[in-house]
Amino acid sequence: MKKIGLNGGIVDAADAVVPVMDHGFLYGMGLFETLRTYRGRPFLLERHLKRMAEGCRMLGIPFSPEDALASMPGWIEALMKENSLEEAYIRYTVSAGVDVLGLPGEEYSRPNHVLLVKALPEVPENLYTQGKALQLLETRRNSPEAPIRLKSLHYMNNILAKRELAAVSDPRSRQAEGLMLDVRGHVSEGVVSNVFFVKEGELYTPDASTGLLPGITRQVVLELAGAAGIRCTEGLYTWEDLLAADEVFVTSSIQELVPVTLLLDRQGTGRTVGRGAAGPITRRLLDLYRQKAGI
Template identity: 45%
Template sequence: MYIFLNGKLIPKEEARISPFDHGFLYGLGVFETIRTYEGRPFLLENHMARLQQGLHEMQIDCPITTEDALEIITALCEKNKLPHSSVRLNISAGEGAMGPQVEPFSQPTIMAFQRPVVPSSEMTEKEAVVLNLRRNTPETEFRMKSHHYFNNIAAKREVGADPAKEGLFLTKEGYVAEGVVSNIFWVKAGTLFTPALDTGILNGITRMFLLKRAKELQIPVEEGLYTLAELMTADEIFFTNSVQEIAPVYLLDGKTFPGKEGQMTKLLYEDYQRWT
């Protein structure tokens, strides 16, 4: 398997980064996980816009463009012969002196690697497991897709390794937040609901896309603060992320839901497949 590292495609076994990279020392780095279909990245411009927002927040000067990212991803897909894949584009601050650095970083470490994803013609159902661990608050005003990931890892350890289960975070106030690696949506009486960004969740790329498509399809949408009790009254529930796309929930806290048989879930999934 080949990866991209600072301008070169190299075998993954040869990859090295400096121990003084502040992405390693202090968690100063952001990443995007991008799904490719037939060698083409989906919603790349949206991913790059969020990446640049995180880089700006961390004061990492990295003028990587959407065109640059497309070139990198295309080269990886061709070199590894993986047209259907998940690509992680990772940018860390680069080398710096010991201790927190006030000045911007100007020589970041740019890395991208991929893993295969088998295309599926149907949705994969999930059991949603309410986590005891609460969602931590963002480091700054908004949640970045950053190296600060231990809250997610600790949550995954709590729910276990079963890929058919997705942990569901609540905020410390008890509001529904998001999954370990996903955003959550539900349907009630024909309206699509999802937690507001005020809960401190990540503004997922698939989340943004589905909200846009729902409005274009004239589906009523509401974002807000919702309790677990409100979620339990839903007609349909599903998780979203760039790799798993739309993953319907069939079981939550002992209560069954329609899963992949949910009418609006199916409608949105079919619409999503047309775009991918």
């Protein structure tokens, strides 16, 4: 990454610094969005900025989604060009900005905006047909810092989960996504994704009370399923519900909808999902999602 976006401008990576008195650094008061481009343009930018705006409102960080929507496409395009990227993984961070040492009783006034871009991850050719494994983790999804999970600068829970996943010696879990249950034992979400399953033609996904991040892709999938006449329920589910499912898939802005074809628990027991390949509802929803993305 040669160049980084900082407060509307573009600077050399080495010069992109945020002051140590920024409350994003001191107290984790900040939020981020991760999204990607299709045909060089950021997908669902408006929704990502809306989620950012809602989170900023809760954290007392000034943020105008209208101003951001007007300026971001040009900023992203310029930064991609500076980094010689035609498609990009984009991370946009808004941190609270410099403030007093100690907890402030008032809202923030001078947030810092940081824009990072990199190449999209390489995806194995057969990922969307053959799917990946989902490894059940012992790390539990913690309860959110706010009434609803924000995409905040607190990702310790996810990093600990990722480390647990990386330490699983079973070779089948090498490319797996990790699955966290909530403290009550309900399926919550992946380390960096939301989870869906299909049973007898209907779609199910954990509800927000499990501490999950309400993903943009999750929301779009719910809408696409609704429009396609696929019944969808948000509720409380267990690992056993996944084991009994006909199809399972995970969603995220970067990876879209990825079929899960193998379920692994911590004892090393593996269960193939359906026929061990992407099921018909997963394929249909992925097609609809990609149509929406214009590819």
